[in-house]
Amino acid sequence: MGVPQIRTVVTSLALVSAGTLTAMVTAAPAESAASAPPVAVSISNTRVVTMPTTIQPGVNTFKVTTANKRGSSFQVVQAAAGYSAADAARDIEKGLDGGNVQAIKRFEANVTLLGGMGVSKDKPNKLVVDLPAGDYWALDVNTNDPDKFFAFTAAGADTGNVMPEADATLRAVQDTTWASNPASIPNKGLLTFKNKSSQNHFIVMSKLKKGMTYKDFKKWFAASMDGPPSGPSPINFDIGMDSGVVSPGHSARFKYNLPKGDYVMLCFWPDASMGGMPHAFMGMHRGITLK
Ligand SMILES: [Cu+2]
Incomplete structure (x- = not known):
């Protein structure tokens, strides 16, 4: 390939890029004008x-x-x-x-x-x-x-x-059950909370204390239901997040940013059919890892 030919190729490539760039520049304002x-x-x-x-x-x-x-x-x-x-x-x-x-x-x-x-x-x-x-x-x-x-x-x-695309999706299913998947989600990003169940729910996510497992939490929680808390809580209610309440068939997305680690996910919405018992006491809790 001779020098003039190379020059032609380079020039046309430059023109193509310039054309693409112009298209992108003009497309951007049009898009933002259509969104609130x-x-x-x-x-x-x-x-x-x-x-x-x-x-x-x-x-x-x-x-x-x-x-x-x-x-x-x-x-x-x-x-x-x-x-x-x-x-x-x-x-x-x-x-x-x-x-x-x-x-x-x-x-x-x-x-x-x-x-x-x-x-x-x-x-x-x-x-x-x-x-x-x-x-x-x-x-x-x-x-x-x-x-x-x-x-x-x-x-x-x-x-x-x-x-916008979510980084993680958590779902409530049946009446008062958290979907078991995903077992882990990123520790920050945009979270979709989808309520595919028959009841109102909200997410409370609280971090397990160092050395504590979801199994420890379950044992402690079951014992605490029958009387005063049996020893210190395996979870730290100060490290975590709360979602708003989402009605059946609806979903909401929100930003979160938490330390990495193992958490317990609970819902405390009172169940009218159970005399106002919070869903967590009906078993609406599960372990989840943020990584
Ligand atoms: Cu609930």
Whole structure:
């Protein structure tokens, strides 16, 4: 191949690259113009939620910050028509907190729980959820003040956002069972919590103390059900994460970042059919490794 020919080849390659580059540059703004930015949510020290009162329907990322030193538990809820925040607050107090089965049943019949997650002070967290057009509440579940259930509406054009790929998926199945797979997940990333069961659930993941196994936990937990805790807990409730509550047939995605190691995954949602017994006491726990 002579020099002129080489030059021709190089030149045409350069043209191809330049053409590709131009196409990429022009495609990028078009894509971002069709998608909506994250919804900024801030929770005050007194657990007052501030966010836009109207958002676009479709896939939304809620970027949540809290000023509360003890952290917040963000939750998105849809209530049935006519079921007010005051109704919900009363049923939470009597039912979820007080163990009144009728109140638990009324609450469950009137709300769809669409997920959430724990948020630490000065560490924003993200919830990604697909919301059809409609009316919702956003709240910090650490308060039961109905005035702090922030009402917002999803209306107008779809966000155009695509659900981001998750790094891990955990599922609730049957009534009160965690799917046994996967046995391990990455220690950080975007987690999908899919509720394929018949009941409301939320994930509490707590780290096993050094040298402790899931077997140790099961023994301790079973003994603790019948009386006062039998010795120190094999898990450290201070190292771990909480998801929001997700109703049957729904799923939510959120960011997490935890130390690597062995954890126990539990759900403490009260079961109305069992007199308000938390699901964990009905056996809804399993071991999981974060690596
Ligand atoms: Cu549960």
